[in-house]
Amino acid sequence: MRIEVKDLRFSYGGTKKRKTEKYALDGVSLTIEEGEFFGIIGQTGSGKSTFVQHLNGLIPLKEGMGEIKVGNYDLSDKRVNLKELRSKVGMVFQYPEYQLFAETVEEDVAFGVKNFFPEKSAEEIKDVVKTAIELVGLDYPALKDKSPFELSGGQKRRVAIAGVIASRPEVLVLDEPAAGLDPQGKKDFLELLERLHKDFVRTVVIVSHDMDLVAEYCDGAAVFKDGKIIKRGTTEEVFADRECIFKSGLDLPVVEYLKEKLAEKGEKIACGTKISEFLDAVTQRWGGKT
Amino acid sequence: MRDVSFGQYYPSFSAVHKLNPAIKILLSIAYIVAVFLVQPFYFLGFLACFTYIVLVTAVAKLPFFRVIKSIRAILFFVVLSAVIQVFVNKTGSPLWEGGFIYTGGLISAAYIVLRISMIVLGASLLTLTTSPVELADGIEFLLYPLKLIKFPVHEFALIMSIALRFIPTLLDETDRIIKAQKARGADFESKNLFKRAKAMIPVLIPLLISSFRRADELADAMDSRCYSGSKNRTKYKKLTFGWGDLIAALFTAGLIVGVVFLNGVYGVTV
Ligand SMILES: Nc1ncnc2c1ncn2[C@@H]1O[C@H](COP(=O)(O)OP(=O)(O)O)[C@@H](O)[C@H]1O
Ligand SMILES: [Mg+2]
Numbered sequence: 036m037r038i039e040v041k042d043l044r045f046s047y048g049g050t051k052k053r054k055t056e057k058y059a060l061d062g063v064s065l066t067i068e069e070g071e072f073f074g075i076i077g078q079t080g081s082g083k084s085t086f087v088q089h090l091n092g093l094i095p096l097k098e099g100m101g102e103i104k105v106g107n108y109d110l111s112d113k114r115v116n117l118k119e120l121r122s123k124v125g126m127v128f129q130y131p132e133y134q135l136f137a138e139t140v141e142e143d144v145a146f147g148v149k150n151f152f153p154e155k156s157a158e159e160i161k162d163v164v165k166t167a168i169e170l171v172g173l174d175y176p177a178l179k180d181k182s183p184f185e186l187s188g189g190q191k192r193r194v195a196i197a198g199v200i201a202s203r204p205e206v207l208v209l210d211e212p213a214a215g216l217d218p219q220g221k222k223d224f225l226e227l228l229e230r231l232h233k234d235f236v237r238t239v240v241i242v243s244h245d246m247d248l249v250a251e252y253c254d255g256a257a258v259f260k261d262g263k264i265i266k267r268g269t270t271e272e273v274f275a276d277r278e279c280i281f282k283s284g285l286d287l288p289v290v291e292y293l294k295e296k297l298a299e300k301g302e303k304i305a306c307g308t309k310i311s312e313f314l315d316a317v318t319q320r321w322g323g324k325t
Numbered sequence: 326m327r328d329v330s331f332g333q334y335y336p337s338f339s340a341v342h343k344l345n346p347a348i349k350i351l352l353s354i355a356y357i358v359a360v361f362l363v364q365p366f367y368f369l370g371f372l373a374c375f376t377y378i379v380l381v382t383a384v385a386k387l388p389f390f391r392v393i394k395s396i397r398a399i400l401f402f403v404v405l406s407a408v409i410q411v412f413v414n415k416t417g418s419p420l421w422e423g424g425f426i427y428t429g430g431l432i433s434a435a436y437i438v439l440r441i442s443m444i445v446l447g448a449s450l451l452t453l454t455t456s457p458v459e460l461a462d463g464i465e466f467l468l469y470p471l472k473l474i475k476f477p478v479h480e481f482a483l484i485m486s487i488a489l490r491f492i493p494t495l496l497d498e499t500d501r502i503i504k505a506q507k508a509r510g511a512d513f514e515s516k517n518l519f520k521r522a523k524a525m526i527p528v529l530i531p532l533l534i535s536s537f538r539r540a541d542e543l544a545d546a547m548d549s550r551c552y553s554g555s556k557n558r559t560k561y562k563k564l565t566f567g568w569g570d571l572i573a574a575l576f577t578a579g580l581i582v583g584v585v586f587l588n589g590v591y592g593v594t595v
Contacts, residue, residue: 093504118510126508134505136530146527150510184534198509 036106036123036205036238038067038090043101045085045094059085061262063101067240067255072232074249074270075242077259078284083242086259087208090240091124092117105206122151125204125236129211131195132188140186141179144168144198151202167201168194170235171227189220193227200235207236211243225252250274250288250308258283270308333395335453340569341385342454346463348570352577353451359581360443366432367592370584371439377580378446385454395449396442403441410434432593457489466564479555487543495536502531 045060060082067073075083088094089103089110096103096110103110108120128134137143144164148155155163168175171193178186183194192212200207209228213221229252232239243249249256249270256273258266260283266273274280274291290313294304306316336342341349356377363370382392396403416429455463465482472478503513506527515521 088504091508093507118512121508121510126505128501128505128508131505133531133535134502134509134527136527146506146511147509150512202510 037069037104038065038206038238038240039102039104040065040086040089041102043086043089043096043103045089045097045100047085058262060089063259063262063264065257065264065267067238070237071239072252072254073238073240074253074256075240075259076244076246076249076256076273076285081259081283082262083259084210085262087126087210087240087242090206090208091121091126093126118151122147122202123204124206124208125199125202127196127199127207127209127212129214131199131212132183132191134195134198135183135191138182139180140168140173140183140194143183143194144201147198147202163201163203164197167197170200170231171197172223173197189216189223192216192224196227200231204236206238206240207231208240209242212241213243213245213248228252246274246286246288247290247310250290251310258285274308333391333449333452334456335387335391336456337386339384339386339454341381341450341573343567343569344454344573345564345566345570346455346459347466347564348463348566348573349451349455350460350463350467352573353447355577355581356447357444359577359584360440360447362581362584362588363440364588364592365436366594367588367590368436368439369587369591371443373580373583373587374443374447377577378443378450381450385450387450387453391453392446392449395453396445399441399445403438406441407434407438410437458486461486461489462562462564477555479558491539494539495532498535499528499532502528 041064043060043063044058046058048057063082063086065086075087077083085094089096090105092110092115098111105120105124108115108123110120135143137146141161141164144167145160148160148163152160165175165179168178173190173193178190178194183191186194196212212228213224216224225248228239228241241249241253253270255268256270257264258273258279265283266276266279274287277287280287288308290308290310293313294306297304302320304313304316304320306312356374359377360371360374363374378392379389382389411426411430411434414430414433415427417427417432420426420428420431452460461482464485465478468476468478468481503511507513511524511527513521513524515524
């Protein structure tokens, strides 16, 4: 599903018309194509979370405050089927493990599926849940009857994500999903995301503070600052605009620094922002010699 | 969720904000007593109370609409009591020939509405000009005599201020969890009451768990700072009494005298 947002404005202050009214989103326009792995970056408080919560109607779109279209769903239409939309746009919040509640892992993962597809039989639901749990790399028979609260932090997070993808969303939105994970946990998690994007959810939108993550996995990215998008392009284009990156309090991914250092020594390496591409380019240049 | 402004403190640097919170609580009680002293249908007493509110609001540099807005929270209650009075109170004469509304009903409705409104205005002045922490300090001070009967005053005040401190945090947390479950298709708007109650389970359980987690963390943080209860504990902010407190007390005493005086001046009779 294609995501198309036009001139979106939003203020937490309600509808009061005051001159000093501060917009959390102040005229945001952004199109994310189907199939993209899209990154949203920006300082804390720049409006990233507010923006993504509009995409599945968690924050309702007010009249005259812009347009949002997700696939065929027009969110400015009052009659839009929010439940259906939310089954198609899965959302993983920061620290998703805090949303676990059921007695067993299986039940918790089934929660969304049961809500979205009440007509599904118990057998079907079991199937879907099993697939989701296995997809996030957990051992289904061993964990399904355990309480989610007995699991380790990393496992909890996987269960929470399984609970979101079990209803087979076409778009997966993740708001700072890697926060608080240890390096290995983070690596595993990112591999999981890539696997999901490859053969399960078409479009992935990720909000992150981790420039290396965005550089490595995202095709396109947008930079938020004070409720506005000040840069939108491919990941390479975004990180090429140094002024914009530093002005908005962000940093460059490691690859960009490496390229810069090499450039200082007179060695221009032309490649993207992915570590693998960089390594390939370097190997090609020096033929594997160090 | 943040609209539920509990305590609704309105920070500013005014003489009223700087008053000793214990005194402020006592004076608020005195003010409420003054409101109750207004004899039925001697409306001038309410005028005195209202003048008092307006003056305090001005000195406290509060926007007047913020003070008035506090009535909105109990508007339903006020309207209900007024309606009951109008329909039930059959004293005085009917408003029109054979009518069911009596002058007595109308006048006592007005009296009740004014009484409740005045009390709420006074209470909201207290919470608008006193931060929750100061309030807890003030209550701790006022409860001090209870120490004699071994009532754990300090602990009680601590529990109160922690509770107050965490209300906004818990509201935020509730908001987040509700959003997360909504994203998983939870339906909180169902017309069916039973369904709606059931929908709260996926919110309440994570909320409870995170409260316990927070409580643990807070206990650890307090332990690591060697907190050990009230024994030998000094205060960062000592409650002091100044000229302002004296003036405020005199001013409030003046209100009470004024109300008592006005009680004999002009009353509406039915
Ligand atoms: N629930 C809320 N109530 C009021 N203001 C909020 C709320 N959530 C966020 N804000 C404000 O909206 C702005 C954007 O916040 P947010 O979208 O959370 O930014 P980010 O996710 O980029 O850190 C900030 O100024 C923040 O203080
Ligand atoms: Mg955020």
